Structure formats: C-alpha cells, structure tokens
Amino acid sequence: MSKPKIGIIIGSTRDTRFGEKPAKWMLDLASRREEIETELIDLRDYDLPFFNEAASNAWQESQDPRVLKWQRKIGEMDGFIFVTAEYNRSIPGALKNALDQAYVEWNYKPAAILGYGAVGGARAVEHLRSITVELYMVPVRSTVHISGTEFFTVWHGGGDQPITAIEGTIGQGAQELLDQLIWWAELTKAGRAKKLKTQN
Template sequence: MSKPRIGIIIGSTRDTRFGEKPARWMLDLASRREEIDAELIDLRDYDLPFFNEVSSNAWQASQDPKVLAWQKKVGEMDGYIFVTSEYNRSIPASLKNALDQAYVEWNYKPAAILGYGAVGGARAVEHLRSITVELYMVPVRSTVHISGTEFFTVWHGAGDQPMSAIEGTIGQSAQELLDQLIWWAEITKAGREARAKSAA
C-alpha cells in the first residue's frame, strides 16, 4: 500500500487572512513524517462558485468544471487537516462551500483541524467536526488551537513572529494530531482499497 496523501486545506480566502501561516507550519511538520505525503491545498486556487449543482454528487454527477477540478483534488487525498478561522462562531463560508462541493470524495477518510481566533476557533472547530461526521469522515480527537497571547504573537496584525515562537505551547498538540491522523489514514485507506477490490 502506498503512503497516505494528506491535504492541508486553507479554509479562508480573504486577502488579509492569517491561515496560510499556520497551514505552512503544519505542512512543514507533516512533511517530516515519513509515513505520509503532505500537500498544501489553497481554496484560492479553485475559485469555486457557490454551490449550484442539481444535487450532491452522492446522487448526481456535478457539471461545473471548477467543481470537478476541486472534486478531483479532494479525491486524491487520503486524509485532511483543515485550517480554519472562526467567523461568528462558525467556519468561513468559503470552507463550508468547498465541503459542500464534494461528497463521495470525503467519505471514509480522517479529518484533523487547526483552529485560530477567538477561544482558538473552538466553536468553529466543533461545528466543522459535526460537518465532517455528516460527510462520513473520521474526525480525530486532538486539535491545534491558536488563541490569546499565542495568536497575537504570530498574527501579522500584532507580533508577527514566526510560528516557531509558539511551538512550545502548540507543538505537542500538533504532533498528537499528526499521530492520530496517520493512524486513521492508514486504516481507512486499507479499508477503502479492500472494499474496492471486493467490488471489482
């Protein structure tokens, strides 16, 4: 079995977003793990329209070429790390729309989350967990939360220090997140491959 591929998805597309900074930090950590291949996935690169298909692709194939390109990329991955801010106690609309634009591609794969903002994005993280369950995903327990002093230390609107400045606080959570994600990615990848073989 080939190594699981992990997509690190930047959930915000705002011009002034912060999410790219922790996403690249997480990519660096994930790239040090020999068990997986990690890739940064930026929603800005896909220019997704608001969901306007006839139905979820669980029921009918999508038509928009941009949506199909997104589904292809999602389908290439064996697990995901979502990097999300918290907007009014939930995730950004750009991330919710991206989640809705695929369905079968998310199924039976693990999801880990890095949240930032008010209370470390905790309310957005919990909302995102429930969405991943509906998409037949496996949300891992450990999460990285960047809040308070740590957030203002690395946020470009304040301290703008490198992510290494707060690794002492969030580094252990990040490693636990990766441990759990890798375990589930290997298990679910093997399960999907076994199911595909039996169906052939």
C-alpha cells in the first residue's frame, strides 16, 4: 500500500493572514516523516463560491467546476492538518465553506489541527473538531496552539520571528500530533480500501 498523503490546509484567505507561516513550518516538519507524503493546500487556489449546490454531495453530485476541483483534491488525501485562526470564537468563514463543499471526500480520514490567536485558537479548534466528527472524520487528540507571547513573537504584527523561534514551546506537541495523525492515516487508509473492496 502506498504512503498516506497528508494535506495541510491553510484555513484563511485574508490578504494579511498569518496562517501561511505556521502552515509552511508544519509542512517542513511533516515532510521529514518518511511514513507520509505531504502537500500544502491553499484555499486561495480554489476560488470556491459560497455553498450553493442543490444538496451535499453525500446526496447529490455537485455541479460547479470549482467545487468539483476542490472535491478531487480532498479525495486525493488520506488525512489533514488544518491550520486555523479564531474569528469571533469560531473558524474562518472560508474554511467552513470549504468544509461544506465536500462530504464523502472527508469521510474516514484523520484530522489534526494547529490553531493560533486568542487563547491559541482554542475555541475555533474545538468547533472544528465537532465539524470533523459530523464529516465522519477522526480528530486526533494532540493539537498545536500558538498564543500569548509565542504568537506575538512570530506574528507579522509583532516580533515577526520564524516559527522555529518558539519550537521549544510547540515542537513536542507538533511531533505528537504527527505521530497520532500518521497512525490514524495508515489505519483509515487500509480500512477505506477494505470497504471499497467489499463494495465491489
């Protein structure tokens, strides 16, 4: 069986977003793990409309070519790391819309989360966990939170230092996140293959 493919999704599309910085750091860490293949997935590259399909693709095939392109990319992946800000105690609207634009492509795949901002994006992270459960995903336990002094050290409106400057605080959590994500990605990839074989 091929290595699991992990997509690292930048959850904000704002011109002044911070998320690209920790996402690239996480991509670098994940790329060092021989058990997986990794890819950065930027919502800016997909020009997704607001959800306007007749129904979720759990019930009816989507029609918009932009949505179909997004679904194909998500379908290629075996697991995800979501990098999310916290906007008014939840996730960015662009990320929620992207999650809603697919359904079956998320199913039975693990989800890990890196949150940043007020209290490390903790409330957005917990909201995102509940969304992934509804999408039949497997949220892993360990999460990376960038908050407080660490956030202002690396944020472009603060110290603007590289993420490596705070690895002493968040590095171990990131490795635990990857350990759990890889374990679940291998397990669910095999499970999906078995289910598909049974259906055929």
